[in-house]
Every structure is written in structure tokens, then in C-alpha cells.
Amino acid sequence: MENTLGLEIIEVVEQAAIASARWMGKGEKNIADQVAVEAMRERMNKIYMRGRIVIGEGERDDAPMLYIGEEVGVCTQPNAKDFCNPDELVEIDIAVDPCEGTNLVAYGQPGSMAVLAISEKGGLFAAPDFYMKKLAAPPAAKGKVDINKSATENLKILAECLDRAIEELVVVVMKRDRHTDLIKEIRDAGARVSLISDGDVGAAISCGFAGTNIHALMGIGAAPEGVISAAAMRAMGGHFQGQLIYDPAVVKTGLIGESKEANIDRLKSMNITDPDKVYDAHELASGETILFAGCGITSGNLMEGVRFFGGGARTQSLVISNQSNTARFVDTIHLSGKPKVIQLH
Numbered sequence: 001m002e003n004t005l006g007l008e009i010i011e012v013v014e015q016a017a018i019a020s021a022r023w024m025g026k027g028e029k030n031i032a033d034q035v036a037v038e039a040m041r042e043r044m045n046k047i048y049m050r051g052r053i054v055i056g057e058g059e060r061d062d063a064p065m066l067y068i069g070e071e072v073g074v075c076t077q078p079n080a081k082d083f084c085n086p087d088e089l090v091e092i093d094i095a096v097d098p099c100e101g102t103n104l105v106a107y108g109q110p111g112s113m114a115v116l117a118i119s120e121k122g123g124l125f126a127a128p129d130f131y132m133k134k135l136a137a138p139p140a141a142k143g144k145v146d147i148n149k150s151a152t153e154n155l156k157i158l159a160e161c162l163d164r165a166i167e168e169l170v171v172v173v174m175k176r177d178r179h180t181d182l183i184k185e186i187r188d189a190g191a192r193v194s195l196i197s198d199g200d201v202g203a204a205i206s207c208g209f210a211g212t213n214i215h216a217l218m219g220i221g222a223a224p225e226g227v228i229s230a231a232a233m234r235a236m237g238g239h240f241q242g243q244l245i246y247d248p249a250v251v252k253t254g255l256i257g258e259s260k261e262a263n264i265d266r267l268k269s270m271n272i273t274d275p276d277k278v279y280d281a282h283e284l285a286s287g288e289t290i291l292f293a294g295c296g297i298t299s300g301n302l303m304e305g306v307r308f309f310g311g312g313a314r315t316q317s318l319v320i321s322n323q324s325n326t327a328r329f330v331d332t333i334h335l336s337g338k339p340k341v342i343q344l345h
């Protein structure tokens with residue numbers, strides 16, 4: 001599954017990023033998202049595959065495109081029998097976030113990306129639309145830091161694993177009221193906090209790469225995106241743990257259902273009987289084959305954003321594969337008309 005898909009999914013995230021980047025800085029987060037969804041779906045439906053969205057834009061009734069359960073790919077289309085042999089094709093599950101960090105795009109802020117993760121059927125955790133407490137850290141700290149431990153303890157472990165002083169560590173936390181105590185604890189422990197307004201997927205994945213100057217992601221973000229982060233971290237051997245947050249009182253901002261009790265019932269109906277379970281990357285992305293792809297919309301720690309030039313655009317993407325054990329940065333020049341001069345620098 002990996003060979004052709006690995007290349008095609010680059011184009012899927014590139015197209016979403018380019019479409020969204022046209023709305024950068026225009027203060028229209030819904031449009032920036034919508035055009036990314038449309039572009040991602042259109043390119044995805046040209047891939048010779050039998051795909052199913054397991055994490056997407058929402059339930060079918062709320063989201064017309066890339067909704068949970070939507071079938072995507074050439075071989076799921078009504079006339080597929082004419083050119084696909086369904087028996088030969090592996091069914092794949094796909095988690096998408098065509099515009100991760102819609103506010104970032106709308107306000108021209110760094111760190112937004114078009115992202116997706118792919119595995120064989122059943123290989124990605126179909127996370128409910130709740131929140132998730134997350135801990136991401138570099139490969140050297142994998143299995144050593146633990147979301148059940150305090151931030152202070154984890155920072156000590158992280159400093160040891162990375163062979164540096166706590167004061168040298170940078171922890172990314174989303175700027176939210178729910179993180180007031182966490183931010184204080186990290187600062188009291190001696191580490192430095194990088195506050196972001198949105199976009200914790202990019203922050204989580206940045207922990208997997210040396211040289212980003214990000215050593216951990218801590219705090220509560222959205223659960224579905226947690227699965228995409230976990231897929232990337234699983235594929236590159238980084239640390240990722242997530243725990244569902246179903247109590248609206250813990251989140252403080254954002255809507256997660258009517259009450260804690262109603263949310264527990266909803267989880268039960270999804271066969272999640274232990275709502276407090278801590279999931280590691282291998283449980284959130286359990287498939288044998290895991291592929292992650294992301295393309296910068298606005299520039300961030302990992303990738304450049306989309307840059308338009310007369311006659312085209314230039315993008316930077318990242319594809320991570322647990323099969324080839326590669327994290328591949330792809331720099332692409334997209335020519336929309338007749339090429340004039342390709343500017344290399």
C-alpha cells in the first residue's frame with residue numbers, strides 16, 4: 001500500500017494547503033477550512049484506493065465532506081467495478097485535518113498545516129469528538145516520561161534523557177485557561193514555556209525532531225487530532241500518550257457535550273468502557289502500516305508555509321512512514337500556467 005500512496009498523499013496535503021493559504025490573513029477561518037476540505041477531498045478521490053474516513057470533519061449530518069464514514073478513493077466510486085478489482089485492494093482508514101489551526105490561517109499566524117494519517121482498516125483509533133490530555137516528547141524519552149506523572153517529574157526525566165538542564169527545555173502549551181496551573185508548574189520547575197494559540201499537532205510532531213527547540217507538548221487539545229499526532233509519533237518513534245477528557249468542567253473553554261455523565265454514556269456506546277484509559281501511540285495508531293503526511297499552510301517549526309509566486313506556488317511537506325522508517329521533507333514547486341523562470345532561492 002505504501003509505495004504509490006506515499007507519493008499521492010503528498011499531493012493531497014499540498015492541494016489542501018495551497019487552497020487554504022489563499023485565505024491566509026483574511027480573517028475567515030471557516031472559508032480557510034472549507035476550501036482545504038474541498039481540495040483535499042477532490043485529490044483524494046483520484047487515488048486508486050478504497051479509503052474510509054475515520055477521523056474527519058464531523059458526523060455525516062454536520063459535515064457534507066470528509067465526514068466520518070465517508071468512502072474516498074477511485075475504487076469506492078459507483079463505477080469502480082469498471083477499473084478496480086476491489087479484492088486486490090487493501091481497505092484503508094484515513095484520519096484527516098485539512099486545515100489544522102484554522103485561526104492561525106485566518107490571522108496569518110505561524111504553525112498551520114494540512115495533515116492526514118493512513119493505516120490499514122482498523123489501524124487508527126476512531127476518537128470521539130472530545131478533548132484529550134496529551135504528552136509528546138522526543139524519541140529519547142519514549143516510554144520514560146509518563147502522562148500519569150506530574151509535569152515536574154516528567155521534566156526531570158526529560159532533562160536526563162536529553163542530557164541537558166531543565167532550564168534548557170522548551171515545553172509547548174496551548175494558551176488556554178485550563179492550562180493556568182500547568183504553565184505555572186512548568187515554569188516553577190525551571191523549564192521554559194512556548195505558548196501557542198492553536199495548532200498542537202505541529203507542536204507534538206516537532207518534539208520528534210532534534211533542532212526544533214521544542215522538547216515536549218503538554219496539555220489538553222482536541223482528541224481526533226491527537227490520533228493524527230500519535231500516528232506521526234508512532235511512525236518516527238517519538239513519545240505520545242493521550243487520555244480522553246470528557247468532563248466539561250476540566251476543559252473550561254470549548255463545548256464537549258451536556259455533562260460528564262452524558263459523555264461517559266456516549267463513550268460507552270462507542271465501546272469505550274474505561275473513559276480514563278491512557279492510550280499510547282501504539283494504541284491510537286495500532287496498524288501495521290502507518291503513514292503521516294503534512295504540508296505547511298503558514299510557516300512553522302517544521303515546515304515552510306505556502307509561498308505564491310507569479311505562475312505558481314511552492315510548498316513544503318513532510319511524509320513519515322513506519323515501513324520505510326523515513327521522515328521525508330518534500331519541497332515542491334507547483335506551476336499553474338506556463339513556467340516562466342523557476343526561482344530556486
Ligand code: VTB
Pocket residue numbers: 100101174176197198199200201220221222223225226253254255
Ligand atoms: C484547537 C486547535 C488545536 O485543538 O485549539 C483545538 O488549535 C481545541 O481546543 O490544534 P479549544 O477548543 O480550546 O480551542 C486542536 O485542534 C488540536 O488538538
